Amino acid sequence: MSALAVEGVCWHAGAVPIISDVTLRVAAGEFVALIGPNGAGKTSLFNVVSGLYGPSAGRVLVGGVDVTGLAPHKRARLGLGRTFQTSAVFASLSVRENVALAVQAAGGGSMRPWRRRTDRRVATAARDVLDRVSLGPRADARAGDLAHGEKRKLEIALLLAAAPRMLLLDEPMAGVSAEDVPALAEVIRGLTADGRGVLMVEHHMDVVLDLADRVAVLHHGTLLGCDTPAAVMADATVQLAYLGEEL
Ligand SMILES: Nc1ncnc2c1ncn2[C@@H]1O[C@H](COP(=O)(O)OP(=O)(O)OP(=O)(O)O)[C@@H](O)[C@H]1O
Numbered sequence: 576m577s578a579l580a581v582e583g584v585c586w587h588a589g590a591v592p593i594i595s596d597v598t599l600r601v602a603a604g605e606f607v608a609l610i611g612p613n614g615a616g617k618t619s620l621f622n623v624v625s626g627l628y629g630p631s632a633g634r635v636l637v638g639g640v641d642v643t644g645l646a647p648h649k650r651a652r653l654g655l656g657r658t659f660q661t662s663a664v665f666a667s668l669s670v671r672e673n674v675a676l677a678v679q680a681a682g683g684g685s686m687r688p689w690r691r692r693t694d695r696r697v698a699t700a701a702r703d704v705l706d707r708v709s710l711g712p713r714a715d716a717r718a719g720d721l722a723h724g725e726k727r728k729l730e731i732a733l734l735l736a737a738a739p740r741m742l743l744l745d746e747p748m749a750g751v752s753a754e755d756v757p758a759l760a761e762v763i764r765g766l767t768a769d770g771r772g773v774l775m776v777e778h779h780m781d782v783v784l785d786l787a788d789r790v791a792v793l794h795h796g797t798l799l800g801c802d803t804p805a806a807v808m809a810d811a812t813v814q815l816a817y818l819g820e821e822l
């Protein structure tokens with residue numbers, strides 16, 4: 576069963592077609608990168624998959640469940656996690672507190688801060704999540720004081736707190752300094768553990784080619800193909816449509 580299935584999805588902004596008949600699957604434990612020129616529709620496709628935009632045609636399935644008509648928070652509860660371009664952490668709280676609140680919220684519990692120190696289960700889960708993104712040593716730092724690459728790791732930790740089966744990452748390396756990219760890439764590489772599916776939009780081609788099992792290429796809202804990194808790099812249409820422009 577696919578972690579994510581996008582079937583014949585179309586989306587229009589007013590009368591303008593932005594996403595045209597996109598079909599794409601991400602298997603459990605698979606890492607798929609979504610590339611394409613600026614304005615190709617990558618973020619729009621994420622918005623359709625996560626439920627911010629309603630498609631004019633097609634279906635979206637998460638773990639085999641049709642979520643096409645569901646609101647974003649209901650999709651999240653069914654195992655779909657998504658990062659945004661903008662940071663969504665509580666800057667004045669510690670890294671540990673941010674993650675503990677996310678664990679508590681994901682468990683359907685209260686987000687009242689005065690309960691957070693008393694719940695051992697939450698604390699243990701938060702520590703596990705922080706270790707997975709290698710932020711354990713920074714648990715007591717103020718989230719607002721983190722470097723950009725660390726903040727990205729924290730955002731991923733907040734997603735992992737909900738134990739998603741499918742993750743959408745929209746340019747997780749954006750704004751991260753070159754020296755911090757390898758460590759962040761290692762954290763992202765580990766996200767497919769436990770059979771989680773990952774779909775990542777990323778412009779750093781070296782990271783894409785290194786991490787992805789398959790690469791999907793979007794151009795003017797149409798999927799040109801989805802294949803192994805080597806096959807995609809060798810494809811003449813892809814080179815013309817994307818790589819020729821970008822590299
Ligand atoms: N809500 C909206 N209303 C109108 N047009 C939109 C809307 N959302 C996206 N678009 C348009 O859809 C096209 C695709 O935009 P999108 O942000 O999905 O591209 P992208 O592939 O993510 O680009 P980038 O690489 O720059 O992030 C653009 O022309 C954009 O202006």
Ligand SMILES: [Mg+2]
Pocket residue numbers: 617618619
């Ligand atoms: Mg985008």
